[in-house]
Amino acid sequence: MSTLVVVGAQWGDEGKGKVTDYLSARADMVVRYQGGNNAGHTVVVGDREYRMRLIPSGIFHDKACVIGNGVVLDPAVLVQELDYLAEQGISTQHLRVSGAAHIILPYHIRLDELDEDRRGTLRLGTTRRGIGPAYADKSARIGIRVSEYLNRAVFAEKLRRNLEEKNRALAALYGAPGFDYDVVFSQYQAYAERVRPLVADTSLLINQAIDRGENVLFEGAQGTLLDLDHGTYPYVTSSHPVAGGACIGAGVGPTRIDRVLGTVKAYTTRVGDGPFPSELAGAEGDWIRERGREYGTVTGRPRRCGWLDTTIVRYAARVSGLTHLALTRLDTLAGLERVRICVAYRRDGDIITDFPQELESLEACEPVYVDLPGWPPFKEPDSSADLPGEARRYLEEIEERCRLPLALISLGRERGQTLAITDVFGDPPACRNQAARI
Ligand code: IMP
Numbered sequence: 001m002s003t004l005v006v007v008g009a010q011w012g013d014e015g016k017g018k019v020t021d022y023l024s025a026r027a028d029m030v031v032r033y034q035g036g037n038n039a040g041h042t043v044v045v046g047d048r049e050y051r052m053r054l055i056p057s058g059i060f061h062d063k064a065c066v067i068g069n070g071v072v073l074d075p076a077v078l079v080q081e082l083d084y085l086a087e088q089g090i091s092t093q094h095l096r097v098s099g100a101a102h103i104i105l106p107y108h109i110r111l112d113e114l115d116e117d118r119r120g121t122l123r124l125g126t127t128r129r130g131i132g133p134a135y136a137d138k139s140a141r142i143g144i145r146v147s148e149y150l151n152r153a154v155f156a157e158k159l160r161r162n163l164e165e166k167n168r169a170l171a172a173l174y175g176a177p178g179f180d181y182d183v184v185f186s187q188y189q190a191y192a193e194r195v196r197p198l199v200a201d202t203s204l205l206i207n208q209a210i211d212r213g214e215n216v217l218f219e220g221a222q223g224t225l226l227d228l229d230h231g232t233y234p235y236v237t238s239s240h241p242v243a244g245g246a247c248i249g250a251g252v253g254p255t256r257i258d259r260v261l262g263t264v265k266a267y268t269t270r271v272g273d274g275p276f277p278s279e280l281a282g283a284e285g286d287w288i289r290e291r292g293r294e295y296g297t298v299t300g301r302p303r304r305c306g307w308l309d310t311t312i313v314r315y316a317a318r319v320s321g322l323t324h325l326a327l328t329r330l331d332t333l334a335g336l337e338r339v340r341i342c343v344a345y346r347r348d349g350d351i352i353t354d355f356p357q358e359l360e361s362l363e364a365c366e367p368v369y370v371d372l373p374g375w376p377p378f379k380e381p382d383s384s385a386d387l388p389g390e391a392r393r394y395l396e397e398i399e400e401r402c403r404l405p406l407a408l409i410s411l412g413r414e415r416g417q418t419l420a421i422t423d424v425f426g427d428p429p430a431c432r433n434q435a436a437r438i
Contacts, residue, residue, distance in 0.1 A: 001213040002258040002428040005243045006326075008223025009262035009316035011270040012241075013296075013303060015111060015328030016263045017041030018410055020219045022326055022418050023261075025423050028214035030058025031066050031206055032221065033249030034239035036072040036104060036134070038127040039221035040297020044413040048120045050088065051297055055081050055095060056219050064209070066202045069100035070239060070249020071144065072134040074109075075191035082194060097195060098202040098251075099147035105159070105188070106179055107166040108133040111281040114174045124235055125272030129300050135238035137162075150196050152189070159185055177380040203251025210256055218246040218257075225270075226315040232359055235274030243320035258428040262322040264313050264398070266329045269303040271296050275363045278306040278342040307369065309342040310401040315355035317404055323408035324424055327398065331411045332389060336374035339394060342367040343401055372397060384409060384419050 006023065008014045021043045024030050037053035043060055044050075054077055056065040069071060078097075085092050108130030115133070116123050126132060137143035142162060148154045150180055160181055167178025196212055209216050222241040225231045228240055236307040239245065243260045247253060270276050279285065285305040288294065294303040316322060343367035345352040356362050374391035384392065399406055 001215055002255060002425050003210060003216045003218070003252075004424050005218040005220065005246045005257055005260045005320075007239060007243050007260060007262055007316070007320050007322075008221040008226075009264045009313050009322065009325070010223045010268055010309075010319075011225045011276075012039075012221070012223035012269065013040060013262040013269050013294075014223060015410055016220065016264045017043050017052070017057050018328060018413065018418075019261070019263050019326045019408060020217060021060055021201045022062055022408070022410075023217055024061045025061055025422065026215055027058060027061075027217040029209045029216045030056040030063055030204065031068050031202075031216065031218045031246075031250050032056045032066065033068045033218055033246045034070040034241060035221035035237060036129065037074050037077040038129050038131045038132050038237060038298060042297055042413070045415065048088075049413075052081060053298060054217045055085070055092070058217065058219070059085065059090060059092060059095065062094065064094045064205075065096070066250070067095070067097045067101060068205060068206075068250040069098040069285040070203055070245060071098070071101045072104050072138070072239075073097065073101045074104040074130065075149070075195055077190060077192045079191050095198055096202055096205060097146060097198040099145065099199050101146050101401065102134055102143040103146060103149050104130040104134045104163075105144070106184060107163065107170070108137070110170065110176065110179075111166070114170070114176060118174070123273060125274075129298070132238045138268055146195065146199055149188070150192055150199060155188070155192075158186060159188075172353055205251055206250055208254070210252070218250060224319060225312060227319070230319045232274050232362060235272060235359075243322075252398045259323045260320050260425055261324050261424055262313065262316050262320065262404070263326045263328060264308070266308060266327060266333050266394075267292075268309050268312070269294050270306075271299070271301050271303050275359065275365075276304055276306060277345055277362065277365045278309045278367045279304055288332065291335075292299040292329060307340045307342050307367070308398070309367070310398065311342060311344060311353065311355050313398075313402045314353075317402060322404055324422060325398070325402060325404050326408035326410065327395065327406055328410040330387075330395075330409060330434055331377075332418075334375055334377040334391075335419075339372050339374050340369040341372065341394075341397060341401065344368040344371050350395050370397065380411060380417060381419070384421060
């Protein structure tokens with residue numbers, strides 16, 4: 001019985017939705033700790049495919065699910081997802097939302113769009129869902145928390161004050177029309193009634209679940225290189241996908257986290273702009289994109305594709321303290337004659353094995369590859385020993401280069417297409433702090 005954080009070890013879209021869905025079968029509680037509806041999770045159950053943006057993947061197992069305080073929540077999207085799940089016959093009775101999460105309002109979305117358009121070639125490639133402006137308001141201490149949103153008088157006052165300011169900014173900076181207070185207020189009051197029954201002190205609920213010895217899974221959105229501090233700034237999201245983000249975004253202490261699973265795609269993808277050393281600009285990149293259906297879940301944008309880069313995964317291991325890896329999409333690469341792994345960078349004649357902190361430095365990096373034989377398409381194996389020898393060699397190379405054991409291998413979109421190697425919910429390490437409540 002233990003706690004596990006699942007993080008993306010690349011630029012997001014590593015397949016965390018599939019991995020968390022698979023692991024949710026063993027979890028008692030699944031917690032989202034950051035991001036908002038910029039994330040896209042695709043979960044395949046039998047012949048049905050579900051696309052979610054906000055609600056944790058654990059919902060498909062009818063587990064206790066939490067949207068933590070670190071999330072920015074668009075009430076309109078939450079209501080859409082609640083309706084969608086109800087139509088699909090999936091229960092949301094165990095879903096809880098933190099009263100301390102901040103809400104996304106229409107002016108955040110409008111500002112995200114206008115800011116992006118204004119940046120022109122310097123755009124960040126955001127998902128235009130209002131994520132950055134909502135987190136900016138949170139940091140500026142003018143954001144609106146879910147608990148304030150549900151208090152009619154407090155919401156009315158804060159919305160009026162914010163709208164005055166935002167409407168002035170929209171007009172002055174962009175000559176854009178503002179928002180009408182009455183329209184926004186009444187629309188969001190209607191959503192509030194759907195949110196109200198879900199709201200709780202989720203930090204308390206999570207810590208109580210840990211006290212009871214339950215399996216708690218913290219589900220990160222996006223990936224390490226999109227982290228506001230540890231990613232390829234400024235081409236990042238405005239929250240903390242790294243494992244430490246789970247502590248802040250869920251309200252648990254670091255001593256209560258037992259394991260951290262880094263999800264790694266067998267190759268690398270990136271949406272949005274910014275440097276990407278192992279990117280494949282030509283036919284090989286197109287082949288991976290088409291084979292892997294690499295188009296954004298939220299925006300539909302084609303993803304940039306490239307070879308696996310273990311410099312990035314080792315960096316993710318460092319900043320999140322990864323204990324294990326989950327490798328996804330091994331099946332997608334089947335059929336190539338040769339596969340490559342970027343193991344280091346060459347910059348100004350030097351070999352660099354540590355992922356550089358500065359963007360300018362990363363831009364100047366050339367990939368250093370090791371080449372390995374590709375593997376043919378294969379039938380679903382019962383164990384990793386049944387995989388083609390070349391695929392096993394690829395996995396061994398990854399474990400060696402990343403200095404981490406593989407706990408899971410995903411070989412397809414469905415739950416069953418997964419090889420479990422290690423029990424990531426095994427007994428907690430002896431040093432775990434059991435006493436959270438004093
Ligand atoms: P934002 O999170 O919408 O502000 O976008 C900031 C950056 O994060 C952009 O490069 C987005 O493409 C990227 N991003 C945000 N969410 C995801 C995701 O779930 N997968 C991959 N990239 C993402």
